[in-house]
Amino acid sequence: MVDLRVKLGRMELKNPVMTASGTFGYGTEYKDYVDLSRIGGIVVKGTTLRDRQGNAYPRMAETPSGMLNAVGLQNKGVDYFIDSIYPTIKNYDTSIFVNVSGSTIDDYIITAEKLNDLDKIPGIELNISCPNVKEGGMAFGTSCLSASQVVKAVRSVYKKELMVKLSPNVTDISEIALAVEAEGADSISLINTLLGMAINAEKRKPLLSTITGGLSGPAVKPIALRMVWQVANAVKVPVVGMGGIMNATDAIEFMLAGASAIQIGTANFIDPFVSEKVLVGIEDYLIRHKLSSVNELIGALEI
Amino acid sequence: MLDLVVKDNLKLNDQYFLLILSGNKALPNMLPGQFVEVRVDNTPNAFLRRPISINFIDYQRNELWLLIQIVGEGTRKLSEIKSNDILNLLLPLGNSFTIPNRHNINVLLVGGGVGIAPLLYLGYKLQEKGVNCHFLLGGRSKDNLLQLKQFSEYGKVYTTTEDGTHGEKGFVTNHSVLSTKFDFIYTCGPTLMMKAVANFAKQNNIECEVSLENTMACGFGACLCCVTDSIDGHVCVCTEGPVFNISKLKW
Numbered sequence: 015m016v017d018l019r020v021k022l023g024r025m026e027l028k029n030p031v032m033t034a035s036g037t038f039g040y041g042t043e044y045k046d047y048v049d050l051s052r053i054g055g056i057v058v059k060g061t062t063l064r065d066r067q068g069n070a071y072p073r074m075a076e077t078p079s080g081m082l083n084a085v086g087l088q089n090k091g092v093d094y095f096i097d098s099i100y101p102t103i104k105n106y107d108t109s110i111f112v113n114v115s116g117s118t119i120d121d122y123i124i125t126a127e128k129l130n131d132l133d134k135i136p137g138i139e140l141n142i143s144c145p146n147v148k149e150g151g152m153a154f155g156t157s158c159l160s161a162s163q164v165v166k167a168v169r170s171v172y173k174k175e176l177m178v179k180l181s182p183n184v185t186d187i188s189e190i191a192l193a194v195e196a197e198g199a200d201s202i203s204l205i206n207t208l209l210g211m212a213i214n215a216e217k218r219k220p221l222l223s224t225i226t227g228g229l230s231g232p233a234v235k236p237i238a239l240r241m242v243w244q245v246a247n248a249v250k251v252p253v254v255g256m257g258g259i260m261n262a263t264d265a266i267e268f269m270l271a272g273a274s275a276i277q278i279g280t281a282n283f284i285d286p287f288v289s290e291k292v293l294v295g296i297e298d299y300l301i302r303h304k305l306s307s308v309n310e311l312i313g314a315l316e317i
Numbered sequence: 318m319l320d321l322v323v324k325d326n327l328k329l330n331d332q333y334f335l336l337i338l339s340g341n342k343a344l345p346n347m348l349p350g351q352f353v354e355v356r357v358d359n360t361p362n363a364f365l366r367r368p369i370s371i372n373f374i375d376y377q378r379n380e381l382w383l384l385i386q387i388v389g390e391g392t393r394k395l396s397e398i399k400s401n402d403i404l405n406l407l408l409p410l411g412n413s414f415t416i417p418n419r420h421n422i423n424v425l426l427v428g429g430g431v432g433i434a435p436l437l438y439l440g441y442k443l444q445e446k447g448v449n450c451h452f453l454l455g456g457r458s459k460d461n462l463l464q465l466k467q468f469s470e471y472g473k474v475y476t477t478t479e480d481g482t483h484g485e486k487g488f489v490t491n492h493s494v495l496s497t498k499f500d501f502i503y504t505c506g507p508t509l510m511m512k513a514v515a516n517f518a519k520q521n522n523i524e525c526e527v528s529l530e531n532t533m534a535c536g537f538g539a540c541l542c543c544v545t546d547s548i549d550g551h552v553c554v555c556t557e558g559p560v561f562n563i564s565k566l567k568w
Contacts, residue, residue, distance in 0.1 A: 036540070036541075037539060037540065038539060039538060039539040043537055043538050043539045044539070047318070059541075067550050067551050068541065068544070068551055071531070071543075071544055071545065071546075071551075072532060073541070073542045073543075073544065074532050074533075074534050074540070074542035074543070075532070076362075076363070076364055076365050076532070077364075078361045078362050078364070079361040079364055080364060081364060081365060081534055083534070083540070083542060085540070085541045085542060088541050088544070088551060231364060232364075280534075282535070282539065283365060283366075283534045283535035283536075283539065283540055284356065284364070284365060284366060285318075286318070286407070286535075286537065286539075287318060
């Protein structure tokens with residue numbers, strides 16, 4: 015038996031395979047496909063203080079080996095989550111994180127405070143990187159100052175695992191990572207989507223209602239891998255890697271680059287069973303390489 | 318998720334083909350109006366699955382039919398698929414059309430272009446219930462009118478073409494059969510056509526269901542990409558639909 019447990023800041027995951035926010039609903043959407051108790055962690059849909067209808071249709075455009083989305087954080091707000099969704103998911107035998115987003119620092123603080131009281135939510139993922147909202151979101155994650163401010167503010171009210179999700183739409187992602195680490199982030203997840211665009215040439219129109227959107231899928235994987243490697247080399251807190259992971263080999267590459275855990279995103283749409291398959295593939299790899307613990311993979315890239 | 322074997326890929330004309338799929342195990346129960354998500358292999362440009370409505374299910378032969386129009390690289394790849402190839406599908410997805418509880422009522426099924434696809438299985442199910450089906454099928458030209466023979470097995474078929482090459486010339490909403498009294502209308506096709514049909518239904522106080530199409534990433538309510546504006550706000554076409562009663566839509 016290989017040991018799949020990994021440490022993530024102040025907590026432990028049963029294994030390093032997580033599912034990424036916005037691609038796995040609240041887990042319930044997948045319970046016919048995946049044994050949720052097998053997954054290391056689920057990051058549920060981006061949650062904001064108030065109800066958001068999200069952006070107008072069309073919100074999605076397929077691109078080579080990837081997709082652009084402009085959903086815009088459609089959700090029913092944190093109170094609805096607490097009253098109506100949390101009771102239905104709290105007994106899932108996995109670590110459930112809530113992805114938290116906001117337009118103002120106060121939004122983040124109030125939302126995080128409310129979630130702090132939920133017993134079965136061991137952590138939040140602070141989303142300072144959503145490219146699809148007009149105010150807040152990515153704006154917080156693209157400067158060291160604003161990233162520091164929002165992390166500091168949330169840290170002062172949120173007592174459990176604080177994972178901060180970074181935007182790749184910056185000049186130097188290590189600087190931002192260091193800034194959020196300094197303000198008390200327990201772990202850092204990256205990358206959120208890359209800002210992109212698609213055009214219908216015949217109609218001379220953008221394919222998304224918002225003109226630009228977030229690119230995900232295998233198309234972004236080399237960039238994500240590079241950024242995870244850079245950040246893992248810069249900070250001491252654990253890093254959670256994501257960006258175009260489609261299979262176990264991709265996941266292992268992220269761990270070798272320095273990720274303590276990984277998140278599977280867009281791949282869930284094409285193969286709703288993929289998270290379990292990735293876990294099995296990681297186990298097979300460990301056995302094949304005669305490794306007793308998945309921790310031996312973290313940052314084990316040989317240069 | 319299911320791997321099905323391609324029994325046949327019938328080229329109907331330059332634009333349309335019919336995939337007949339089967340499997341070793343009995344097909345699961347599927348309802349008229351539901352859809353499948355087909356994985357397209359061997360092309361980076363069709364990264365996501367393709368949502369395709371269920372055209373027909375023959376449980377005796379254990380066959381699932383998918384009527385597909387070639388619109389881009391994904392559907393073009395699917396059109397090249399050969400007998401005995403394997404297709405990976407998620408199914409069945411979405412809600413279904415309402416089958417009325419009353420017998421001997423007149424229902425109108427209005428389809429345009431490839432939007433006729435879900436109406437064939439619906440017609441079969443309605444006829445089985447003793448409902449009188451009237452199929453009103455429209456297309457740009459006679460090449461866009463498909464499966465007329467199959468439709469005629471489940472009810473009366475009326476056609477319109479914009480160029481007058483088949484049936485009445487013009488749009489479905491101008492067809493003379495609309496002067497008949499109908500108890501229920503179902504429609505699937507281009508949005509403008511469905512809106513016109515919905516409008517006709519509203520004016521005449523007839524209950525009406527439409528089957529919407531949208532670009533989807535997942536097909537099962539996780540990505541929130543395929544929303545439509547309803548009286549309840551943005552709702553996913555894949556899970557709240559694809560079939561909507563027009564009273565729910567902001568049309």
